[in-house]
Amino acid sequence: MMNMNKWTMALAAAGVVSLSSVAQAQEAAAGADALAASTTLSGYVSTSYTLRDGSGDAIQRTNSGSDDQFKLDVVSLTLASAQGAGEYATGYTVGMWIGPDDQHTSETFSLTQANIDLRLPVGTGVDLKVGYMPTVVGYETYEYTDNAFFQRGLGFSVEPTHHTGVLASYQLSDDLGVSVGIVNDASSDVVNNNSGTGDGGNGFAAAVTYTLSDNLGAASGTTIYGATLLDYNGADYWYAQVGLPLPVEGLTLDLAADWVDYDNDRDDEIYQAYLSYALSDATTLNVRYEQGGIDGASGSYLTGLESVAIGVTHQLWDNVISRVEWQSTSEDGDDDDDTLSVNLVYSF
Secondary structure (H helix, E strand, O other): OOOOOHHHHHHHHOOOOOHHHHHHHHHHHHHHHHHHHHOEEEEEEEEEEEEEEOOOHHHHHHHOOOOOEEEEEEEEEEEEEOOOOOOOOEEEEEEEEEOOOOOOOOOOEEEEEEEEEEEEOOOOOEEEEEEEEEOOOOOOOOOHHHOOOOOOOHHHHOOOOEEEEEEEEEEOOOOEEEEEEEEEOHHHOOOOOOOOOOOOOEEEEEEEEEEOOOOOHHHOOOEEEEEEEEEEOOEEEEEEEEEEOOOOOOEEEEEEEEEEEEOOOOEEEEEEEEEEEEOOOOEEEEEEEEEEEEOOOOOOOEEEEEEEEEEEEEOOOOOEEEEEEEEEEEOOOOOOEEEEEEEEEEEO
């Protein structure tokens, strides 16, 4: 029976309202409550201070706009509803950045993603991501909370950050997953891209994830990730990543590589190594080493690139990431560029 108070029943008896209209109103309210209950709000506030010694082109790619100053890096907000387990399960994610972050966009408000998750009952289930989404290539992301370092690396500087299109993912086995999709070229995409403008039309995206089985001895547990973007922004992007298991508890090593083959016969090559060691439950030491060359981006040809970053992440306060890191970057024909950064990120 409908749960109505005495006042509502009296109005219905007097003919002022109908029981059916009351029932419809209650159902609508219940539906709105269910929708609100399924939606979560999360985000973070990132702020920093960076001391910088040097002005070379290489450091501009990893630390642009952070010259001996305090910064509000960004306020990030995410509305999301997790995809369920049903055959036709749905979900969505809308991410927003408030504040002018120079590593992503000069705008004071921008979308970081806005996509719909859909499942099709094909095999074990095909998951579709439709809309504006993060890129499939790269070790580091635009979100400050997802990286070990506050200052992003050289690899991040040669990659796109987002795509608009459709990406289909399928888990072939417990160890093997694949994704394929079609995305807009940069010129017809949403403006939030690291890369410039393309030639219109569409590009092709693909990724594969594989974990080596437990019967391979020391190699067991090795994770391999490969991804590509073809005919995107006047270039073909290739990315590879390997996570190596190490015999020391708390120690991890990831190797990554970016290759960008531009239509003008130039290319970018960045090779990376990420080492992380948990000193305690609250403190982690991180090391990043990169080398390579950037020959195809905007006519800025940087050769003999080398970068080393050492950082400590410590959780002194609840929900707060506290980071202190030093980075030194060099290129052929230029002096070393050094930075020392302090970064605080509060997540909610």
